Amino acid sequence: MTEPPRTARGARTRASLLEAAEHVFAELGYADTSVVRITERAGVAQGTFYLYFDSKLDLFDELVDDLNRRVRHAMSEASAAAPDRLSAERAGFRAFFAFTAEHPALYRIIRAAEFVSPRALHRHYDRIVEGYAEGLAEAQRAGEVRPDLDPDVAAWALMGIGELVGMRWVLWERGTESSAEGDAGGGVPDHVLDQVSLLVDGAIGRRTPSVTRSEENGA
Amino acid sequence: MTEPPRTARGARTRASLLEAAEHVFAELGYADTSVVRITERAGVAQGTFYLYFDSKLDLFDELVDDLNRRVRHAMSEASAAAPDRLSAERAGFRAFFAFTAEHPALYRIIRAAEFVSPRALHRHYDRIVEGYAEGLAEAQRAGEVRPDLDPDVAAWALMGIGELVGMRWVLWERGTESSAEGDAGGGVPDHVLDQVSLLVDGAIGRRTPSVTRSEENGA
Amino acid sequence: MTEPPRTARGARTRASLLEAAEHVFAELGYADTSVVRITERAGVAQGTFYLYFDSKLDLFDELVDDLNRRVRHAMSEASAAAPDRLSAERAGFRAFFAFTAEHPALYRIIRAAEFVSPRALHRHYDRIVEGYAEGLAEAQRAGEVRPDLDPDVAAWALMGIGELVGMRWVLWERGTESSAEGDAGGGVPDHVLDQVSLLVDGAIGRRTPSVTRSEENGA
Amino acid sequence: MTEPPRTARGARTRASLLEAAEHVFAELGYADTSVVRITERAGVAQGTFYLYFDSKLDLFDELVDDLNRRVRHAMSEASAAAPDRLSAERAGFRAFFAFTAEHPALYRIIRAAEFVSPRALHRHYDRIVEGYAEGLAEAQRAGEVRPDLDPDVAAWALMGIGELVGMRWVLWERGTESSAEGDAGGGVPDHVLDQVSLLVDGAIGRRTPSVTRSEENGA
DNA sequence: AATGAATGAGAGTTCATTCAT
DNA sequence: TATGAATGAACTCTCATTCAT
Numbered sequence: 001m002t003e004p005p006r007t008a009r010g011a012r013t014r015a016s017l018l019e020a021a022e023h024v025f026a027e028l029g030y031a032d033t034s035v036v037r038i039t040e041r042a043g044v045a046q047g048t049f050y051l052y053f054d055s056k057l058d059l060f061d062e063l064v065d066d067l068n069r070r071v072r073h074a075m076s077e078a079s080a081a082a083p084d085r086l087s088a089e090r091a092g093f094r095a096f097f098a099f100t101a102e103h104p105a106l107y108r109i110i111r112a113a114e115f116v117s118p119r120a121l122h123r124h125y126d127r128i129v130e131g132y133a134e135g136l137a138e139a140q141r142a143g144e145v146r147p148d149l150d151p152d153v154a155a156w157a158l159m160g161i162g163e164l165v166g167m168r169w170v171l172w173e174r175g176t177e178s179s180a181e182g183d184a185g186g187g188v189p190d191h192v193l194d195q196v197s198l199l200v201d202g203a204i205g206r207r208t209p210s211v212t213r214s215e216e217n218g219a
Numbered sequence: 220m221t222e223p224p225r226t227a228r229g230a231r232t233r234a235s236l237l238e239a240a241e242h243v244f245a246e247l248g249y250a251d252t253s254v255v256r257i258t259e260r261a262g263v264a265q266g267t268f269y270l271y272f273d274s275k276l277d278l279f280d281e282l283v284d285d286l287n288r289r290v291r292h293a294m295s296e297a298s299a300a301a302p303d304r305l306s307a308e309r310a311g312f313r314a315f316f317a318f319t320a321e322h323p324a325l326y327r328i329i330r331a332a333e334f335v336s337p338r339a340l341h342r343h344y345d346r347i348v349e350g351y352a353e354g355l356a357e358a359q360r361a362g363e364v365r366p367d368l369d370p371d372v373a374a375w376a377l378m379g380i381g382e383l384v385g386m387r388w389v390l391w392e393r394g395t396e397s398s399a400e401g402d403a404g405g406g407v408p409d410h411v412l413d414q415v416s417l418l419v420d421g422a423i424g425r426r427t428p429s430v431t432r433s434e435e436n437g438a
Numbered sequence: 439m440t441e442p443p444r445t446a447r448g449a450r451t452r453a454s455l456l457e458a459a460e461h462v463f464a465e466l467g468y469a470d471t472s473v474v475r476i477t478e479r480a481g482v483a484q485g486t487f488y489l490y491f492d493s494k495l496d497l498f499d500e501l502v503d504d505l506n507r508r509v510r511h512a513m514s515e516a517s518a519a520a521p522d523r524l525s526a527e528r529a530g531f532r533a534f535f536a537f538t539a540e541h542p543a544l545y546r547i548i549r550a551a552e553f554v555s556p557r558a559l560h561r562h563y564d565r566i567v568e569g570y571a572e573g574l575a576e577a578q579r580a581g582e583v584r585p586d587l588d589p590d591v592a593a594w595a596l597m598g599i600g601e602l603v604g605m606r607w608v609l610w611e612r613g614t615e616s617s618a619e620g621d622a623g624g625g626v627p628d629h630v631l632d633q634v635s636l637l638v639d640g641a642i643g644r645r646t647p648s649v650t651r652s653e654e655n656g657a
Numbered sequence: 658m659t660e661p662p663r664t665a666r667g668a669r670t671r672a673s674l675l676e677a678a679e680h681v682f683a684e685l686g687y688a689d690t691s692v693v694r695i696t697e698r699a700g701v702a703q704g705t706f707y708l709y710f711d712s713k714l715d716l717f718d719e720l721v722d723d724l725n726r727r728v729r730h731a732m733s734e735a736s737a738a739a740p741d742r743l744s745a746e747r748a749g750f751r752a753f754f755a756f757t758a759e760h761p762a763l764y765r766i767i768r769a770a771e772f773v774s775p776r777a778l779h780r781h782y783d784r785i786v787e788g789y790a791e792g793l794a795e796a797q798r799a800g801e802v803r804p805d806l807d808p809d810v811a812a813w814a815l816m817g818i819g820e821l822v823g824m825r826w827v828l829w830e831r832g833t834e835s836s837a838e839g840d841a842g843g844g845v846p847d848h849v850l851d852q853v854s855l856l857v858d859g860a861i862g863r864r865t866p867s868v869t870r871s872e873e874n875g876a
Numbered sequence: 877a878a879t880g881a882a883t884g885a886g887a888g889t890t891c892a893t894t895c896a897t
Numbered sequence: 898t899a900t901g902a903a904t905g906a907a908c909t910c911t912c913a914t915t916c917a918t
Contacts, residue, residue, distance in 0.1 A: 010898065029334030031250030034891060045900045047894080056892065063399070066225030114330045122391070125383075153384065153414035160383030161376040164344075168375050172341070195372035202365070203422040226918090229881060254909065264883045269910065448877065467772030469688030472912060482804070482878045494913065539912080552768045553686030560829070563821075584859070591822065591852035598821030599814040604783075604814050633810035640803070641860040663897090667902060692888060702904045707889065 002054050014052040016042040017183045020068070021059055026105030030060060030116045036112055057117060064113060064120040067106040074099045076131065085144035086205060089137075089158075093177055094188075096162050100170045101187030107171060129155045136204065146206045165196055220273045233271040237247045237285070240278050242252055249279060249331045276336060283332060283339040286325040287346055293318045295350065304363035304426060307354075309416045310376075313407075315381050317389045320406030326390055348411035349373045355423065365425045373423055440492050452490040454480045456504070459497050464543030468498060468554045477588035489578060495555060502551060502558040505544040506565055512537045514569065526594075527571075528635045532626075534600050538608045539625030545609060567593045575640065584644045594641055603634055671709040673699045675723070678716050683762035687717060689767045705801060708773050714774060721777040724763040725784055731756045733788065741860060742801035745792075746815075747854045751845075757827045758844030762805050764828055784811045793861065803863045811861055822853055 020041035024033045035056055039046050054057040061157045078095035082088035100107050113121040132155035139145040169188045188196075224230045231427035243252045245350035254275055258265050272278040301307035319326050332340040351374035358364040388407045407415075442448045458479035464469045484533035491497040511559050516533030520526035538545055543552055551559040567590070607626045626634075662668045681690045692713055696703050710716040735752030741743035757764050770778040771788035789812035794803040826845045846851075 007898075013898080032334060035893080039886075047901065048893095048899055050893070051898070111330050111333045114327060115251060121271060125387070149417065150410070150414045153411055154418060156383045156387050157415060157418050158380035159382040160381070162379070163373045163383060164375045165372065166377030168344075187903090191369070192372055194377065198368065199373060199376050199422040202424070202426070203418040205421070225880065232881075253907080255907095265909095266884065266911075268883055270881070273910070340906095443877090445877075451877080470772060473914080474912075484913095485880065486878055486913070489877070546771060549768050549771045552765060553689060563825075586855065588848070588852045591849055592856060593820040594821045594825050595856050597854060598817035598819070600817070601821060602813045602817030603810065606782075629807070630810055632812065633807045637805065637811060637814050637860040640862070640864070641856040643859070663901065666896095670902075691886080693886095703888095704890075704905065705903055708902070713888070 002050075002052055002058075004123055005052065010052075013042075013044060013048065017044065017049060017052060017059070017068065018063065021063055022067075022103075022105045022109075025063065025109045025112075026103075027058070029108065029112045030056075031112075037182075052170070060109075060113075061117055061120045063105075064109060064117070064124055067103065067109065068124045068150050070103070071106060072131060075146060081136075085139040085142070086197070088139075088202055089200045090193070090205075093162055093196055093200070094193055097166055097187035097193070099187075100166045107166065110154055128159060132159065144206060145204050157203070158200060160200065161196060167191065198208060221269075221271055221277075224271065229271075230262060230268060232261075234262065235266060236271060236278070237282065240282055241286075241322075241324045244279070244282065244331075245327050248327065249275075249335045273425075277326070279332070280336055283326075283328060283336070283343055286322060286328065287343045290315065290318050290323070290325060291347060291350060301401075303359040305360070305416070305420050307358075308419050308423075309314060309412070312381055312415055312419070313412055316385055316389055317404035319385045320407075323390055326385065331408045342374075342419075344360065344378070347378060352380065364423050368423060370400070376422070377419060380418065384411065440488075440490055442497060443490065443570075444511055447637070448490075451480075451482060451486065455482065455487065455490060455497070458502065459501055460541075460543045463498065463501065463550075463552075464541075464546045467546065467550045468494075469550075498547075498551075499555055499558045501543075502547060502555070502562055505541065505547065507563045509534065509537050509544060510566060512604075517573070523577040523580070524575075524635070524639050527638050528540060528631070530587065531600055531638070534633060535604055535608055535625035535631070537625075538604045542609055563594075563597070566597060570597065578596075583642050587642060595641070597637060599634060599637065603630065659707075659709055659715075667708075667724075670699075670701060670705060670751065672718070672740055673833055674701065675708060675720065678720055679760075679762045681767075682717070682720065682769075683760075683765045686765065687713075687773045690731070696737060710715060715772075717766070718774055718777045720762075721766060721774070721781055724760060724766065725781045727760070727764060728753065728756050729785060729788060736792070742796040742799075746857050747850070748863075750819055750853055754823055754844035754850070756844075761828055764823065782796075782816070785816060789816065791843050795850045800863065802861050814860070815857060818853060818856065822849065829874070 005014050017038060021033075021038050024037050024041060027033075028037070034047050036046060037057075039049050045078055049059075053062070064140075075092045079088035079092040082091045110121065110124060111143055113124070119155065124175045128153070131149040136145055136149070136151040140149065165188070169192050224233050236257060240252075240257045243256050243260055247256070252275070254268050255265060257278075258268050267277075272281070294311045294314045298307040298311040301310045327341065329343060332343070348371070352370040355364055355368070355370035355373055359366055359368065359370065384407070389412050443452050448590045455476060459471075459476050462475050462479060465471075466475070471494075473487050474484060476497075477487050487497075513530045517526040517530040525538075543626070548559065548562060570593035571589040574583055574587070574592055577583040578585055578589065579588065593641045603626070607630050659780050662671050674695060677835065678690075678695045681694050681698055684690075685694070688869060690713070694708050697715075704820060706716075710719070732749045732752045736745040736749040737847070739748045760770070767778065770781070790808040793802055793808035793811055797804055797808065808860050822845070
């Protein structure tokens with residue numbers, strides 16, 4: 001329906017709408033975000049909105065895709081430089097938390113997307129998992145990850161860790177303890193990142209599996 | 220404001236409103252759920268709603284609290300019967316998935332609560348984590364969980380695993396592959412539950428000796 | 439429709455409804471007064487209201503009549519004791535202001551009655567005017583009031599003086615200057631009552647009529 | 658909040674809403690006037706209302722201010738042309754009655770404002786009194802009004818005369834005796850205007866000598 | 877005589893979207 | 898390309914009144 005902007009001016013307008021939307025959605029959620037607020041913030045008239053987007057939902061979807069592209073980029077870039085899988089994990093989580101800190105929009109928007117645009121929500125998670133699972137499989141073949149792991153389930157599980165820890169220590173913390181202690185740019189206290197590493201490490205690392213209680217008692 | 224019903228008839232009406240709301244919220248999300256839909260489903264007039272609830276939000280909060288109580292009950296009951304921590308974890312997750320399968324409402328409602336009622340959302344997660352972390356700490360003292368773990372971070376992380384795996388294999392699966400393969404009442408394919416156990420086991424279980432990342436790299 | 443109470447208990451309930459209504463109407467006006475508020479204040483159930491009154495409007499009308507009876511009583515009693523017409527006027531105004539101070543309800547209710555119950559409003563003013571005009575006519579015959587006055591028009595005019603002065607210095611003053619200066623129980627500062635006397639005196643008193651400008655200049 | 662219309666079309670729409678509102682408010686009073694009625698009468702959609710007014714109350718306030726401006730204009734213009742104070746009074750009252758006849762809205766709206774918008778009500782009366790009292794004080798200095806009068810109290814009192822006489826002979830008369838007798842465009846029968854003049858004249862005019870009540874009684 | 881649950885019409889207000897300019 | 902006026906359906910919530918107990 002809506003055609004891409006034909007002029008530089010049009011492109012600018014469109015971009016400012018997207019940017020405005022990111023902030024307003026993040027602040028108010030999808031339902032409470034009105035097109036008026038977006039256009040007001042973007043400094044354009046209400047009607048202009050429909051020159052570039054079919055609907056509020058259309059813009060929402062585009063925003064989700066856009067942010068999705070950006071997180072994935074941030075994470076893969078961070079982990080690409082790592083020497084081994086486990087430090088890659090740590091770097092990836094760290095990048096994810098940092099991104100979350102910088103773009104709370106993603107987070108808040110995603111969680112609100114459940115009913116708004118299930119399709120966009122699925123696409124978002126699927127895309128992240130796809131790359132993640134692939135990376136795990138590769139690491140498995142390289143012997144860095146325990147071989148009995150299903151990369152797919154693992155990817156979802158680890159993503160879950162990131163999601164809730166991010167929610168708790170990045171999103172909720174804002175304005176609370178103001179990261180008095182170390183938070184080396186990671187968006188999350190160092191201690192928490194350490195713990196996450198520990199957990200991930202244990203979860204997927206290739207190593208003597210945990211001792212069962214009976215063995216332990218027997219020792 | 221709103222007082223509790225004074226007659227049996229009132230109590231019945233109130234209960235049917237709550238039940239109707241659970242379904243409608245689950246189906247449509249908070250924003251798209253209208254009071255009319257709820258009252259229609261409950262078979263009462265619109266005004267009756269406000270006899271028992273101050274507002275749509277008020278009902279929402281109550282519903283969250285109610286569901287929260289019920290998941291926690293389901294999980295703690297399931298894990299209480301387990302002989303050791305790891306099987307307790309498995310039983311807990313299993314109960315959580317089963318509850319999610321039976322009450323998709325909780326899930327969908329919670330995710331929608333981010334903007335609707337942050338207070339209710341916090342309360343929900345905090346309550347779950349509290350019990351969870353306590354359990355982990357106790358297991359730690361009993362030597363069943365690695366001692367260098369921060370129970371709080373761990374609780375959030377594990378809850379994250381449950382959340383995303385639940386979303387992927389319980390919620391999304393519904394109506395898709397209709398659990399062709401084994402799903403022994405757990406709400407989630409057996410294979411997935413196995414994998415989750417594996418991951419959780421590795422993440423929190425005690426190992427001998429705990430290999431740190433540096434050592435490993437050095438090796 | 440509604441029958442008078444058959445028992446003492448019923449009479450008490452009815453009376454407490456009336457009394458509650460007076461306060462609530464005075465505080466909120468007719469439109470914003472809800473039957474619930476009245477019954478709550480009276481300490482009875484909502485349904486009880488309709489045992490004694492056909493409707494909110496019915497109660498309102500009755501209240502207007504009741505208050506009307508009371509002001510007229512207060513005024514006539516006060517002016518009856520006066521030795522002459524002019525001091526009777528002063529006493530009447532004084533009583534009116536005092537009544538207004540004690541029963542702001544009348545005032546506020548009356549002013550709100552324009553659209554609520556024109557009939558009740560008419561009846562209220564007509565009844566007051568009737569007695570007032572009659573008194574003026576009698577005083578005229580006694581030679582205490584100028585003979586060229588139409589007692590009817592005069593009665594309305596004087597009532598207008600009472601109404602606006604009462605509004606300004608009784609109703610609006612509440613909580614403002616807290617009658618720092620003399621206010622000998624009249625509900626209105628002495629100074630204001632003096633001025634009103636002066637005005638009324640001049641308006642209806644039998645005396646050399648005001649000089650016209652031409653005469654004055656000629657003098 | 659609401660911004661003034663930016664186009665001629667918008668200005669027209671806004672004006673027609675105001676005009677419609679004046680009539681509907683006058684006919685039904687504030688409480689029974691619904692936004693729908695106003696928009697229907699103005700021939701616009703319901704939502705359009707909120708393009709120009711924040712709320713029903715907002716429009717009400719604006720209307721009161723507008724009408725207030727207009728009465729004061731009508732009265733001051735009429736009395737400005739008068740040769741002396743007393744004929745100025747007569748002209749002013751006449752203008753007031755005429756305005757009331759033409760714009761019953763003001764009257765009815767004002768009386769309804771007691772609970773709706775006390776602020777607007779105060780403003781309305783205060784503005785009128787201010788000009789009135791000033792005029793009286795000036796006339797006092799010019800020797801046309803008795804010197805022992807407090808112009809403020811007098812202004813309120815005279816306004817009261819206008820208010821009740823206007824209510825009785827302008828508003829209530831409509832549709833009753835349809836001014837069978839003389840009503841030279843004044844909105845009120847000539848006889849009534851004469852009587853009002855008489856009263857006002859006596860109330861504020863200078864006399865020689867001013868008889869105090871005590872003297873009178875003593876005589 | 878009294879209760880309190882239930883009703884349902886109607887209120888004010890918002891907002892995504894369309895359209896004329 | 899951009900504007901801003903206009904739409905009208907939909908929403909949440911209130912309340913006078915009725916009715917079964």
